[in-house]
Amino acid sequence: MVTSSTEEISSTMVRQPIPIGVRIFDEIKRKRLEQTIRMFNKLKGDIWQLTPAGDAQVVIFSPEEAGGEVFLKSALDNNKIHPVIYAKKNNSTCPWFIDQAGGSLACMNTLADVFRSINKKKHKSTESSAENKSNDINPFINRIKSLTRSQIVYKNLLSIYVNVDSEEVCIEKPQLNSIALDKLRKVFETIGIGNIEVREISSSEFEDGKAKSSIADLSLSNFFWEMAINDKQASLFDETKASKYKLERWPNFTRLQHKYEHVVLAAFFRRFAADIDTASAKTGIPAEVVVSFLNATHLLGIEVIADENSISFTKEANLTPKAPKTVMQKVLGTLFKEKIH
Amino acid sequence: MAQLKIVFTGTVGAGKTQAVEALSEIPVLKTDVQATDEVVDLKDSTTIAMDYGEMAISDGETLAVYGTPGQKRFAYMWDILSRNALGIVILVNNSRKDPIEDLCVYVNNFKQHIENTTAVFGVTHLDKAKNPAEEMNKYYTFFEQQGYHYPVFPVDARKRNDVNVLVESLLAMLEVG
Ligand SMILES: Nc1nc2c(ncn2[C@@H]2O[C@H](COP(=O)(O)OP(=O)(O)OP(=O)(O)O)[C@@H](O)[C@H]2O)c(=O)[nH]1
Numbered sequence: 001m002v003t004s005s006t007e008e009i010s011s012t013m014v015r016q017p018i019p020i021g022v023r024i025f026d027e028i029k030r031k032r033l034e035q036t037i038r039m040f041n042k043l044k045g046d047i048w049q050l051t052p053a054g055d056a057q058v059v060i061f062s063p064e065e066a067g068g069e070v071f072l073k074s075a076l077d078n079n080k081i082h083p084v085i086y087a088k089k090n091n092s093t094c095p096w097f098i099d100q101a102g103g104s105l106a107c108m109n110t111l112a113d114v115f116r117s118i119n120k121k122k123h124k125s126t127e128s129s130a131e132n133k134s135n136d137i138n139p140f141i142n143r144i145k146s147l148t149r150s151q152i153v154y155k156n157l158l159s160i161y162v163n164v165d166s167e168e169v170c171i172e173k174p175q176l177n178s179i180a181l182d183k184l185r186k187v188f189e190t191i192g193i194g195n196i197e198v199r200e201i202s203s204s205e206f207e208d209g210k211a212k213s214s215i216a217d218l219s220l221s222n223f224f225w226e227m228a229i230n231d232k233q234a235s236l237f238d239e240t241k242a243s244k245y246k247l248e249r250w251p252n253f254t255r256l257q258h259k260y261e262h263v264v265l266a267a268f269f270r271r272f273a274a275d276i277d278t279a280s281a282k283t284g285i286p287a288e289v290v291v292s293f294l295n296a297t298h299l300l301g302i303e304v305i306a307d308e309n310s311i312s313f314t315k316e317a318n319l320t321p322k323a324p325k326t327v328m329q330k331v332l333g334t335l336f337k338e339k340i341h
Numbered sequence: 342m343a344q345l346k347i348v349f350t351g352t353v354g355a356g357k358t359q360a361v362e363a364l365s366e367i368p369v370l371k372t373d374v375q376a377t378d379e380v381v382d383l384k385d386s387t388t389i390a391m392d393y394g395e396m397a398i399s400d401g402e403t404l405a406v407y408g409t410p411g412q413k414r415f416a417y418m419w420d421i422l423s424r425n426a427l428g429i430v431i432l433v434n435n436s437r438k439d440p441i442e443d444l445c446v447y448v449n450n451f452k453q454h455i456e457n458t459t460a461v462f463g464v465t466h467l468d469k470a471k472n473p474a475e476e477m478n479k480y481y482t483f484f485e486q487q488g489y490h491y492p493v494f495p496v497d498a499r500k501r502n503d504v505n506v507l508v509e510s511l512l513a514m515l516e517v518g
């Protein structure tokens with residue numbers, strides 16, 4: 001879905017979403033375009049803000065519709081607006097064109113180009129001011145910062161620093177195995193920090209770089225956990241699609257956001273090796289929650305594939321609770337009631 | 342039906358009294374006395390018999406929350422307090438000399454209760470350590486070696502959230518059996 005062209009997007013220098021309007025009168029086409037823009041935002045972070053065409057900085061329109069030609073002329077004269085043509089072909093001097101037949105991919109590619117062009121202009125206008133530059137931190141990095149305050153991490157697994165200049169996330173070499181590193185890259189890609197390079201470096205280089213970086217010693221565990229645990233539509237990150245999983249350790253629930261069902265899943269997978277359907281059936285927790293839980297533990301590096309020594313949970317077996325479920329419910333009710341206050 | 346209860350036990354100064362206070366909706370009944378012995382450098386008071394708190398769980402029903410004394414010389418109370426408990430919460434004061442050794446004292450003394458019900462562990466006073474994550478690794482490794490599937494969390498007994506997580510995971514352990 002993510003094309004090579006949109007992959008290069010960096011949201012450096014952009015602090016606020018760019019207002020974009022769709023001035024297309026054909027209801028179906030307009031809705032489709034708006035949907036594509038929302039998808040773009042989902043993939044790349046909130047880059048666009050859908051607004052009425054009159055308030056927008058970028059306007060998608062069709063010269064083939066009534067009034068289209070007039071709009072194009074005034075937009076080209078007034079260089080505050082970036083007009084983007086949505087049509088079968090482009091007969092004008094307008095540099096931005098979405099091929100109607102190209103589907104959402106064509107639209108995303110063009111929007112990625114428009115974004116880069118706006119970005120470049122902004123960059124130029126602020127480049128002269130050194131102060132401006134140093135304050136202009138990638139919103140993604142800010143996001144990492146806000147999500148990774150916790151000092152005590154479950155496993156000291158993902159300590160990083162960010163080289164803002166080269167837009168690199170640097171990780172000390174022995175910290176990650178290659179599978180985890182691949183996952184890390186994939187996660188960075190999915191959340192839209194295309195050209196930030198995730199690079200493994202030696203310990204000494206790491207120490208040097210860390211000392212120079214303004215953003216260092218971040219632990220990404222919480223960040224990844226929150227992202228994965230809240231993503232109910234995700235498919236299993238572990239591409240091996242092993243038949244049975246178990247947990248090597250408990251997730252650190254005093255520091256990680258969770259619901260009671262995640263705690264039950266931890267208790268279950270710590271005790272038994274099981275496949276997703278069995279875990280879901282025996283605990284009564286929906287399969288998509290089991291998947292998001294396994295994804296989150298996978299990113300922490302505490303989920304393991306069961307071997308023949310694991311105690312497997314078979315389809316025939318049943319859980320034997322050590323207290324009636326009503327007791328759990330009553331106590332939980334009070335705990336969480338209290339939590340709100 | 343016997344009253345539902347959970348028991349907080351563990352090392353001296355680990356925060357058992359504090360945890361019972363965090364959960365209880367009534368003023369905690371304490372048997373703290375001024376410390377004169379091994380804990381005197383650590384804190385002013387120590388529990389000699391028990392702490393007792395309560396949470397209302399549904400119409401008229403309550404969950405009793407007990408704290409045991411930490412010191413071994415009051416160990417006769419441990420068994421008495423644990424009878425018929427839903428499960429045991431063991432707190433370990435990481436700032437003591439050999440916290441893993443401490444942990445073993447409680448695991449062994451509460452063995453029968455843990456087998457019949459379940460247990461969860463909280464490591465406290467980690468804020469005093471230089472590298473808390475490193476400190477936690479000791480416990481993870483120990484649990485691995487022992488083949489324990491019980492949870493062990495970094496905990497600050499002064500934080501209601503942390504104490505809640507201990508109870509929450511105790512319930513989850515009971516549910517899984
Ligand atoms: N710094 C720090 N202090 C803590 C922590 N947990 C508890 N405390 C404090 O440690 C002190 C001892 O706590 P208590 O609740 O009296 O300990 P106890 O386990 O009941 O001790 P005994 O009854 O003597 O066995 C209190 O002042 C708590 O506030 C923690 O994680 N960090």
Ligand SMILES: [Mg+2]
Nearest residue numbers: 357358387388
């Ligand atoms: Mg006490």
